[in-house]
Amino acid sequence: NQQLIREVLVEAVGESNVWGGQGAIYLxxxxxxxxxxxxxxxxxxxxxxVVIIPGTACGAPGHVRVSYANLVPEKCVEAAERLRSGLQRxxxxxxxxxxxxx
Numbered sequence: 516n517q518q519l520i521r522e523v524l525v526e527a528v529g530e531s532n533v534w535g536g537q538g539a540i541y542l543x544x545x546x547x548x549x550x551x552x553x554x555x556x557x558x559x560x561x562x563x564x565v566v567i568i569p570g571t572a573c574g575a576p577g578h579v580r581v582s583y584a585n586l587v588p589e590k591c592v593e594a595a596e597r598l599r600s601g602l603q604r605x606x607x608x609x610x611x612x613x614x615x616x617x
Contacts, residue, residue: 516583516591517542523595524581527602540584543570544602545577550609552579555602563601565594 517536524533524544532545546552552569556579559565570578586594 516586516588519591519595520581520583520598523599524602527599527606536583541568541580541582543575544579544581546570546579547606547609548577550577550606552577555579555605558605559598559601563597563604565598565601567598 521533521536521542524542528544528546533542535542546555552571556567556569559567567582568580570576570580573580581598583591
């Protein structure tokens with residue numbers, strides 16, 4: 516699970532923005548400047564059906580925390596795809612250089 520979730524996160528936000536997993540059951544993800552971690556979590560839950568924790572709740576505003584524990588491999592694959600597509604869509608929509616290109 517950890518490897519799959521890490522790969523998905525790196526694809527969505529880049530290698531330098533993902534860390535953790537050593538002795539833990541979660542990874543931290545740094546969001547681009549100006550992206551509200553609470554709003555990312557809310558949209559992922561309501562629209563993409565993926566629940567993660569806002570970094571603000573962990574003392575790390577501008578980040579999100581993604582747990583990869585307690586999922587059977589089949590469910591992890593499904594969740595990872597929803598996480599990847601959701602994060603990519605949210606970050607594309609919040610990137611000012613992408614506004615007006617739709």
